[in-house]
Amino acid sequence: MLTRLSLRVRIFLFFCLMAVGALAVSSVALWVSYLRVADPALASAFILAEILMGFGFIALIIAVWLLFDDNVAKPIERLSAQLRARAHAGVSTDMDMQAARYLGDLAPAAAGLAEQLSGKTMNVAQAVAAETAHLAAEKQRLTALLTEIPVAMVLASPTHKIVLYDGQAAGVLAQIAHPRLNASLFEYLQSMPLQAAYEKLSKSGLEVDCTLTSIDGTQTYTARMKPLGDAPGYLLIFDDSAANIAPEAARPLVYDFDLMNSAVTGAFESLALRDLCFVVFDTETTGLLPHKDEIVQIGAVRVVNGRIIQGERLDILVDPGIPIPSASTKVHKISDHMVQGAPDIASAGRTLHQFARDAVIVAHNAPFDMAFLRRHAKRMAVDWDHPILDTVLLSAVLFGASDKHTLDALCDRLEITIPQDLRHTALGDAVVTAQALVKMLPMLHARGMTTFGAVIEATRQHGRLLEDLN
Template structure:
């Protein structure tokens, strides 16, 4: 709700200077008149005229001061303010990227200045449009290539991270974001969401990575790589990583490096379970086997066992048999949990089989099936194609029919033909052969065993002969559900300029374009935090290296712990039902504090939003002691006091359109505030305000507008 609050702007220095000029002129006029009266009095020396001289002097002094004040008012209204408006509008078009037509103020004393400024602005817009048009085709081509590359990298299943020499994130893809921390969106999952220019060691334990980095840098070989095993900071995941150092280029303080990541947490857990199972079953088999060995050693060879010895032998055999059955059961469960088999569409399997069989000169017809099965598709295709070739070579069939049918939780894959039946013994002989000559150690039985299934011949309706292969984990391939708003984005996020970014030890000396900002906004139950009003929605986004990072967004509803007034709901549209089950301010505030770590906060009328956060710092468990910039004050610095500094007015001056559905939403207003800041940033730089310290000094000149947060 910060966007619809207006605050008067500070007085620009130029107005004060002209006021002092007119004041000096007025005082000089009064002094000149007083000197003239004094001279006349000295010559006349008539006491009876002293009252008239005094009255005339006072009247003349007040008249001169009044005329001077009236003249200053006219000059200020018709010259200074319109000229300031023209200058601010020209600056917005020259540096802020505003292309809309210049609105010329109605001020006749400016003469031809205002039309000339409008013409200059129009010429600038036309020149800019011509330049943009000339490069539009090449830009579109580059953008298309860039988009294709981003899509390719986004779909890579391996996590990819690029870090600068200072271990700051420069690039990451969606897979890496899912592995090392919470993804963008709600931002309330445990762990800090990945962000550009954040330290890698906020997410991964530093020891193995630093060792590998230093070791590779010491080799001086750009092609060297190192395989490492590292864990996330919280220890929830174990990652297998390969590191490669980037070539050392001029301007870099230290060469960066690339990490490719693979989550091996499940693999290590499965391996641990297999080791535990092997150890357990070895222990369980060792005792009955030893007992059997001992019993057999005392039994004379060729003689029947005595009754008591026969009972002991049978008991140990039962123990051994139960242990073997238990081992087989646990192996079957482990195989069912094996995630190496990826979902395969039935239509894809049928098409692959048809291609393999037709390549051998056989005729194949296939049906359609909506099923998905978890299996190793290439192995299944190789096995059935091998059997089809063997059937055809034996003269049992010349044409085949392929179909996949659903039966409960199974998918029955059937290879049918018209002709003689297939003997079971012959099928078993073929299963002992390797279906793929390139892998002679893997037989058909191995493939069946790996899938936990079997295959058999059968006779179908109307005498059709076929072999049947059941596959588990079958389900219908339905339409993909719509993505959740808090789902991890698969987009790649990067800014390669961060590789050679210079770090400044003092915040005040850091250029504005090199700072990392978090622009945020809140929606509340009302305007009075001291009287119990609370936050109902928070949204924030990040600006790094002077650019908004599209993939790094924070947004959440907040349960205020009190009723939301109907008047507030009419403004932001958030109802009591919408916040039911949302995090409270403690959880949402902690997530926002993590999202804004190491950043400068920006808000429109920041004291309002900060007051709601700071009153809950004890519950949040963190202090919002970030440096703060306020776009109300920045607007006053750029445009002067005479302008309206509401968010709507500021966006209108800067040519920013806020969609109606986004207005008075936390994310919509935060996005508008970010856009306004990014357009005002080059305007500040054009005025020589280049560093954070310089912009603070300018903002403090307007300290009566808002409480100075810094």
């Protein structure tokens, strides 16, 4: 039980035990002394002595505990967080030796270890960079080859989850909903024709022609379903005339082949962090009062398999329906003129809701942003029942509740640069929050928090910082 508590809490309980022990010992000593004197007239004097001794012991122990907490417990917590950031998040800034000056040889030893770790990490990073450059070149060649093929392609897993799509397929899917890796094709296309074609493909092992209909019944597509040989899943190719594809259009690829064998089932609490999809979002508003102010911008990005998917993001201006105060415009640079003709919160909220389907919603100070969305849930005709992670609470779990947990402070600790022109824009803040999340996920795993439920349980120990929305 005690091992689940933080170091500072355990030290606090230790000093509480010392206080109880000191009071018990002094009480027993005075009681024995009073019995030996056997003079009832001295009872009040012994009681007064015990009260004075009790207050003295408690005051002394509190003073020692505060000194110990500030000079030993907090520095140890901070030192361990810095080491973990270097080991698992690629941070390479100098250790804060001043904060750990009372820890004797522990701080220099930790700094030496961190320096050696940074050297090894640099060598690994160089090797990874070289391999990444090679893969990027391969991807460029693949993209160039695909450009010569005037079709839109979607690679799907055996469970009909999207594993890869190109730029033209993104245009096809976007006619229905925002394209997303690991989303089910059944969110875009009616299931019966798709399943019938896949059953025929599975039995024959040959290419199958099929006619598919959008989920809302407004679009019809002529497509071909091709097998992948011995690999699971299939390739879905849309006919160019049906999809209105321009052959000369660019074909950026969005893919994650690890999703091909993904078969994640069960409650969110039991799922491993590495198996979850995250949608990291932020809002800009007319003010700081969720019960009366309105959203003017929504930005969101998706994180799949621990990486930010560059092609999957939202950047929506929202018409708040009320004037935007000049003080707010100075912060986020959004004026009344910019939001004229923009979608209202009902439309923008539904877009974000679809974008975050089957994903964990992540935000920095999530109760603030979620309060705006939940207030308009009826207008959007959606339920905001997604599981939620708050990067403020994740920061408290990893770096200790006593540290600052603003977005700027978190980015400083994780060596994330916030471009000045993107700060206080919804998409800019969402991107840097996503970068922080990506760096914190392996740190959480190293702490033994490998499932979503374990992380939520850890964040609830810091519930006093923010409201728990799960």
